[in-house]
Amino acid sequence: MKSNELNTGNIVEFIADIFELRGAESYLGEPVTMSEHMLQGAWLAEQDGAPEELVAAALLHDIGHYTSEFGTYSPDDVEDKHHDEAGGELLAPFFPPVIVECVRLHVAAKRYLCATDPSYFGKLSPASVHTLSLQGGPMSAEEVAEFRSNPFHQEAVRVRISDEGGKVANMKTRAFRDYVPLLERVVKKFAARSAT
Numbered sequence: 510m511k512s513n514e515l516n517t518g519n520i521v522e523f524i525a526d527i528f529e530l531r532g533a534e535s536y537l538g539e540p541v542t543m544s545e546h547m548l549q550g551a552w553l554a555e556q557d558g559a560p561e562e563l564v565a566a567a568l569l570h571d572i573g574h575y576t577s578e579f580g581t582y583s584p585d586d587v588e589d590k591h592h593d594e595a596g597g598e599l600l601a602p603f604f605p606p607v608i609v610e611c612v613r614l615h616v617a618a619k620r621y622l623c624a625t626d627p628s629y630f631g632k633l634s635p636a637s638v639h640t641l642s643l644q645g646g647p648m649s650a651e652e653v654a655e656f657r658s659n660p661f662h663q664e665a666v667r668v669r670i671s672d673e674g675g676k677v678a679n680m681k682t683r684a685f686r687d688y689v690p691l692l693e694r695v696v697k698k699f700a701a702r703s704a705t
Contacts, residue, residue, distance in 0.1 A: 517700045520603040521692045527575050528685045536571075537636035540678040544685065547571050549675030550668070552682035557671065563664055565604070565695050566611035567671040568688055572596045573612070593617070605699045610661035611668040616644050618669035621656045623647035634676055 515523055532544025539546065551568035559567070573596025597613030619637065622629040624647035633641065641647075648656060656662050 515603070517603060517696055520696060521689055524569065524572065524692070525685060525689060527572065531575055532685070536676075537640070539634060539636055539676045541676055541680075543571065543574060545680070545682070546675045548682040548685060549677060549680050550671045551688060552680070553671040553674045554668065557667070559667065559671070561691055562605060562607050562695060563611065563668055565688070565692055566608045566664070566668045567675075568685075568692075569596065569600060569604075569608065570612050570615045570668055570672055572599060603696050603699065605695065605702075607661050607664055608695065610659065611665045614656070614659065614662065614665035615669050615672055616640075617648075617652075617656055618662075618665040619673070620645060620648045621653060621662075622666065622669060624649075624653055632673060634673075637673065 528544050528547075532542060532547075534543045536543045536546045541549065547568055547570065550570060551564050554564045554567035571592060573592035573594065576592075576595045576599045593613055593616040597609050600612055601609045619633075619641060623633075623641065630638075630647075659665070
């Protein structure tokens with residue numbers, strides 16, 4: 510299905526198909542697959558008591574690895590592939606701004622945390638350290654101020670923490686299909702708000 514064929518009624522199934530068709534792909538050389546990583550992020554967000562929209566954001570934060578025009582990440586990459594922007598672009602017509610911004614900002618949130626929390630860099634996996642170097646490294650003071658001006662920056666940081674934690678081999682989580690009702694609720698609520 511092409512992106513111009515997507516609508517409120519089929520976006521969740523489109524994402525489910527991506528998970529099923531491509532979710533078993535390796536995740537940046539980590540000990541988990543791409544789908545395991547995203548499911549772990551959602552599970553950790555749930556365990557942290559996050560609201561549904563942030564659980565959805567944690568689940569979908571890396572969807573842009575599949576939809577970026579630059580293709581998926583490889584450990585040999587020497588340039589960023591902007592999966593954060595690609596994911597936000599895919600979700601923007603169908604999901605509320607908090608979810609879209611958390612997806613769009615999850616890379617920026619890593620750079621922000623590395624700049625503002627001295628202990629955060631030590632929590633990064635080797636792949637995250639590599640991608641950090643491609644993504645611009647820790648933020649400058651000006652970038653930190655700009656990041657904090659986004660109304661969803663705190664939510665993006667919360668999703669980022671779930672993202673970084675979701676790299677554990679054999680962690681028990683829900684299956685993607687368990688989140689379909691949550692995603693459908695979020696999409697329907699947003700569509701109803703947008704229609705008024």
